Amino acid sequence: MKLIDAMRRGRQGYLMSAPALALYLGLLVIPLGLTLVLSFNVFDYSSGINGDAYTFEHYTSLLGDPYFYEIFLRTFWISALTTLLCVLIGVPEAYILSRMGAPWRSIFLILILTPLLISVVVRAFGWSLLLGADGLVNQALQAFGGAPVKLLYTPFAVVIALVHVMLPFMIIPVWTSLQKLDPAAEQAALSLGASQFTVIRKVVLPQIMPGVLSGTLIVFGLAASSFAIPGLLGGRRLKMVATLIYDQYLSELNWPMGAAIAVALLLLNLLIMLSWNRMIEGRYKKSLG
Amino acid sequence: MAFLQLEGLGKRYGDIDAVVATHLSVEKGEFVSLLGPSGCGKTTTLQMIAGFVEVSSGRILLDGRDITHAKPASRGLGVVFQSYALFPHMTVKDNVAFGLRMRKVANAELLQRVDRVLKLVRLDRHADRYPRELSGGQRQRVALARALVIEPPVLLLDEPLSNLDANLREEMQFEIRRIQREVGITTLMVTHDQSEALSISDRVVVMQAGRITQIDAPYTLYEHPRTEFISGFVGKANLLAGRRDSAGMVQACSPAEGELTLSLRPEKIDLCEVGSGRLQGTLTSRFFLGSQWLYGVSTRLGELCVVRRNDGSAPLVEGTAVGLDWDPALLRVLSADEVPA
Secondary structure, eight states, rough: OOHHHHHHHHHHHHHHHHHHHHHHIIIIIIIHHHHHHHTTTEETTTTEEEEEOOSSSSHHHHHOOOHHHHHHHHHHHHHHHHHHHHHHHHHHHHHHHHHOOHHHHHHHHHHHGGGGSSSHHHHHHHHHHHSSSSSSHHHHHTTTOOOOOOOOTSSHHHHHHHHHHHHHHHHHHHHHHHHSSHHHHHHHHHHTTOOOOHHHIIIHHHHHHHHHHHHHHHHHHHTOOOOOHHIIIITTTTHHHHHHHHHHHHHHHOOHHHHHHHHHHHHHHHHHHHHHHHHHHHHHHHHHH | OSSSSEEEHHHHHHHEEEEEEEEEOTTTTTTEEEEOOOOSHHHHHHHHHHHHHHOEEEEETTTTEEOEEEEEHHHOEEEEEEOOOOOSSSOHHHHHHHHHHHHHHHHHHHHHHHHHHHTTOOOOTTSSGGGGOOOOOHHHHHHHHHHHHTTTTTTEESSSSTTOOOHHHHHHHHHHHHHHHHHEEEEEESSSSSHHHHHHEEEEEEEETTEEEEEOOOHHHHSSSOOOHHHSSSOOOOOEEEEEOSSSEEEOOTTTTEEEEEEEEEEGOOEEOTTTTSSEEEEEEEOSSSSEEEEEEETTEEEEEEEEEOSSEEEOOTEEEEEEOOGGOOOOEBBOOOOOO
């Protein structure tokens, strides 16, 4: 213990955390700083980026153009809807999982986690095969005499694929907080006259709110910055912020504009997640310590 | 007709009988303990009464009403769990009020009843705390208050004191008994601690391998254990071989001549001068228990355990030769264990 204390206080502590610090600086802080600087650089379509001149032009055009508003707004409602659906599906799923018997619980938990082993791109392609104009769903519809429906390149396709990809990130934190529950507390509530539904609403749910909160933060953050799924299932027409940034960098070659949008996405994401965290935690902090 | 009646109550888990055809009658206002080693089926029995475990056979009658298959909520029994099972996200007051809210009791009456029961368990000053801010004993009181406030016909206590340290456990034993007397509630307590069962119950039910092996008042149980197992499980006991003499009196004898198994409590043996008494022996061990000394004495009948009150005089040392004496009327004949322990 003495050694650890000495290391914590002394120079050795810094020395030992240096590799992690270097990784953090090199892979996160420096690129972020560069992006921030880049977003203020002057860009001209004929001469490219001027690294010596600075301007607020990209931010003002971001603020002044309803086209950007629409994409930001779409990104956030799709992410919010994804988060909501993940809560509605993930929380009951985690609860049922926690009530399962010995062999089945592990089997289903692994089943829930295995999709994480498959690349998001592969899964997105899978959904596009299902939802495409002549995909499995439309073929089935036509076989039963229905008219084909446009599914791919709609918010529907993006949301359904996002929910599929994000669900484990909701289930795992909820599952973890369910593990801490005393099963006798549910029995106590039952013996005091509560119905099964009341037990879940008044006893289980309030106790797993920290897990639900972490889940919503992870899912919302990942969904709002997701790229592969909107790129493959939203296509050219249904743009989200991440695909917009990609276009700015690689089609328009307007790197400073792309950087400005990226910074704006980061800030907005941060703002939404922090205020959400504050709102929920404020309500449950006092009671859950 | 008894207030709470178990008629041939049984529970099977697959091939294993956890509880076998149990009959038990509990009178109104009585405090009954289910005592037994772990795995004897006492908790399963309690859980069947509470409604958390499906009954395999037999019936449970409460005040003449068959509640064998009723839902826990409709039984309206008060249950105190080993882990207390408090709702960690609610204050003491809200924990206690939970059952009343479920019964849609009007707010004014609710507050009054919560207040009254918190006073009863002496926690009225902690009403706005959260369970995590309370000590083990206080949590125990909250659990008790929460079960009592709904004025249940029967209070079920599942190992209520096993999570408390020794001093607090003793204090809470008396506290539980005081509250039980004050409210006059019919109580069934599960415990594996014989001293707990003896000190606060009106009657003790000894369970072994899913069966009830003896039901008696604490004093009778201690003085007249039926079997070898019970004599060893409830208090300490010296097991001696014995036979009946010509007058029909039971006497201790060497294992070779014995046809009976006898039990002799350690505190019923007197230490006397060498050469006097019924038996001679040598002190081989001693343990100081504060109010008493626990001596091990080696004799021709085997190793005997003797308890002496610590009367302030110098204790005996190992190696001392002593005489032992007892009143033969205090020898108890045990029957063989009918269930495998």
